[in-house]
Amino acid sequence: MSHNEQIIAGSAKHPIVPQHYRYGTAGFRMKADLLEGVTYRVGLLAALRSRKLNSQAIGVMITASHNPAIDNGVKIVDPMGDMLEQEWERYATALVNAPSDKDLAKIYNALATDLKIDLEAPAKVIYGRDTRPSGHTLVTALADALDATNTEHVDYKILTTPQLHYLVRATNSEGTPASYGEVSEVGYYKKLAEAFVRTMKGKRIPQVLQVDCANGVGGPKLKEFLKHIPQDKVPFAVQVVNDDVLRPEVLNLDSGADYVKTKQRAPPIPKPQPGLRCCSLDGDADRLIYYWHDPETNVFVMLDGDRISSLAASFIGDLVESAGLRDELRIGVVQTAYANGASTHYITQHLKLPVICTPTGVKHLHHVAQGFDVGVYFEANGHGTVLFSLDAINAFKKTTPQSPAQKEALDTLAALTDLINQTVGDAISDMLLVEVILAHKNWNLRDWALTYQDLPNRLVRVEVANKDVFRTTDAERRLSHPEGCQAEIDQEVKKFKDARSFARASGTENAMRVYAEAATRSEANELAERVAGIVS
Template structure:
């Protein structure tokens, strides 16, 4: 049961910083690491409550700040199925984090217990992991104090990628419980085994491609990809040739610095230290390995980015073809955000003739929308995404009866893809294998992949404002409703540019307002972004 005196006593060691107002946003709590100890202690308590509420199912907790600077950190909770925490509980997280005193904290806990009819005597368990940030161990210690204070079983997974934590949480709840071994080792082994086997199935006996350079952002993706690739090549040598760069997780100051998926996507240039030769294949992960973007330079030495939109187009195109060939009655849909390039949207709708939905930024919106299709492909332009196969689709794919040899082959391939993609959350390593498997099946170069459509020139800029909360949006964040009159001014500017599009929204993870612009030339879209930023400032 819950011992409130014990919680109060433990909480005294983690006083809330008076002046800070915390918000559980699209990526959980995220900020400078030194402000997070009290928050993470309390998140341990919330995890315990959530587990009790859900009949002792295992809850996951990840300590990471993804692509943010090394000095930042963050924390988020993962529900039993490996999905993001349910929305109502985000509010509880915020309430807990902001309780000013130990007594206030107890009051908030009691109100969550009573509002949810939580049986305090229920068993509960939590698994948790962290990325490679230097502030990680101290924050893990605070988390463990919180978990202990609420008398809950905790399993430390050590250093893991965010998607590994999601997958292992799902695994513990829905797959056969592992009989032996430490969770820390199992969370690696089960993950490598699953994706390595699925990769071989999906690749079949098609010849492999040229090596791919992977910029691991000097983060957790480096050691994990290294081990995964070893696992893959143990089954069949040389089917995947990865050359990992920016793999220094021990030197301070290197994480995400001038490298990684966010740096490459935002700057539209390769990471520091990587000079590309024509047609050399490369990709960048982010700091917790849940995003990936691919890139190369073409024969004119032009840098070409294959971002989340391109991944979605590649995945949707391949899956649609397989579904057609298989003769199965399965619908496919794609989910994007306002940041999706206009050309990608047009390509999906007009060429692939696939329904496309636009939702607000944030994985939970994309994920939930994607669940409405038999096969839901969702990717944010920044490279975060996955493919969801509904129970209905899985059922059809796995119970397909006697068919022609060609249909049989397509169904086998679809089966392999369902296993190769991490369906709990966007996963840079699983996405890498997924993309690579499609390219191997198609025997495509990056140039062939890229040729599906040409991106409209685009620009994303950040504007630091006094109070970003005054910016309110509607229409999947594409239209501002407040401050009043601003949208009309933006519309007027946009109308002056061919293929112009621009929108403004407050970031959910940083204290900035983001301005996105698109137009038919780079010069135009830079100018448009600059002018819109001027309106916001």
Template structure:
């Protein structure tokens, strides 16, 4: 592409999507995410980058999702999706950050430099899928994304309002037609279809009941479940709350992140004792479960609980089908409750890997296993299956002994129900409901598998989150000097104590996590560690207080 044909890049930027702010913005764990009014020029430029990425990948389709996930409504964001439905390759994050922050006057020359740097053949066709969540700022940003694609002569396809996992699914299907059909209907056909198939093979018995309450976080996931509900033929009776009407604000006092972090039920949901409730987040890629007991005490079933439930059931099916030689492993982050890690390794006898926070790290580590289960404690996760595992299971489903065949066929349905590209609240909901039904379990039996250590999460506002450096999958702090030794000293004073700190991937805060043998102790340890962070890492505002 000769330099003259890049002039339209500058023209679009100057006339329609000018850079009006000098705020530096960084491509992080979840792409770019900040106040929506700072993003239009960034999203336009990511349209340019998506076209370049598509051409580097020989014209394969790239995805762009306009969302700020579990953040509140004034925020928005954009993340790029690679051809296999995975997060953008990490080495491109720096390129994305550079392109987002140059001046309009330097945009044309920087685009040209990036094209040369990545050796993109600009004569190839380029395809970009664009999806958005329900935020009122999303349509304007989606239009900016499409203009970025058009400016470099790529072809945008806009999907409108979809969950983030639906867009990942469609990108994967577009580039690999054996995975499914790259449309929202294709998503329902594969994932909901597999759920209905497997339900036919599993009678309802024991403490399982088909009623499920769902907190939709006033976001897109609840809206899509409302569509799906009509096709479930009573196989699952969904009672949906927080669907965005009646003045409900996206993620405000509701949704998976609110429930997980605050450990309190969302507003807007009716409750009956021991009735299971699933909370989705704003863009439908996270899910946690909870229930209230007969004393109205809340019991949280988070990503760790979902991971152990799914891993134990898949292990059962692999054994029953006698699919020998397949390695199943579970991937967690430092946020995983220590009790869950012990249960997985000692009771389930499943190997565990611990990696840095961020789905891209978990997903990559899970691919090392034939069957890799990964979940963050916040409820973002899925199961991935190698080609060898799928082939072995398929062979047994066709040629095995009757009992082996039966287990392998269940596992095939389970695989089809799984969105392997990324954590998917809707897919994960169906997986969880399938396991509970297969076992005749209600929430109490699920909860009884192991007892969580009490924990607490806090955040400390700092001048510069990059003052904190970590190692050992973020479990140890290497900077600022003296902080880790202080944390070690604090932790040593508590029974079953554990704590770590890490810089947020999305805002200028340091996240603090603690565990101990009682909730009171976990709360106090978290506050003490937060004070140490404030003192040693440049805290802003009021120093955190110890619990009364």
């Protein structure tokens, strides 16, 4: 059979359900039973992408993150472990929407011609999936597309999303001076564990940490990782909870980072215990939220992505200062419109660091963070990481220290570049980072929470007939369309003290999201309701 015949035959085996599909913020994400044909076509695109990029390995991750178990999703990872280049999202959308098997082959060939891709060049795709049962069928469709296009492929089976990103970068940098680590899941654990020991420097973690894994892939992977920590060097007491991956129906159910962030409370199971340090990962372990019930004040305290971001920026900023590199390296923080105003104020006024606001979605934040030598980016929902430029990494490794304090700062910074996942937000790596910082500062969660006080805020989901009529500008902080809508929102905001509000169309659901913050909780609620009324 010719390549074309193979592509057509494979497509017939994995038919597409006709409807309009779009490669969005999280790739293609929907009910799993719509995804088999989509995944086959994504496989074709991944093969093209690898051939376009000199046969470098491309990643494909099958996950629907914090969505319920019946959903699934598929997204492409570029060679450095970052998200698919935006320009290519259009090509993905075009391939997936091909009306017939024959049209699919035509569009595939047309893309190859337009993009000057040599279809005879070698290609490589590596892939993984979360614990959803539907993942198995989707992986089969993906593998068939890779076989049809004569593409070498490696199935890493069940992984967290950040592990797949790690493996893509490790594969492409193997044997080069920029090697990112051993090309295996164990290599990922070894790299993190070794960097954790180096950054802890014998410091102690005084209390147990309870980690809620949303009954997702993070549970077994975290347990596996913990086996690699030498407990004699860093005693780290972790209680892994909500780690049942055998009953798919409990995935992300009343648990996980998204539950804690949106409900602003601890998961009901296990029963919350005042004073216990807790954190939650989401279903594919790329988001992290800390929290505890303060036994003194009897208040639930949540430490979200904004808090992790300001904690990391403050710690790394101080280390860069102690390392004598403050004038050489540009440190900056990237947030979205959802960042609590108090965090932005704390970072700009207290830490004296620049903050840039981007539209929602990791690809936007990641891209802007790459413009700094130390770019800290987190979404309020707990997804984020810290990126170090090559100049920064070289400075940490090559500067000759003039004092023991400077040496210590340089060593810690160098170890942090290994501890922090440089490809994408990674809940396990971020959790280790938080633990390291708290141990160095000798802080508990109360100390951390006291750095600033969040402005009361409210997030509302609004059902609308057609979300596409709403268009935003100014990093999603203002509506440009429909005309007049923003003026109405401005009128309402003016009526409240210290208030801010915006409305944006969701990138993952057919709904609008409205965010409001104000001086008091009741005012934030009131403002959110009024703005919701304007867009509904």
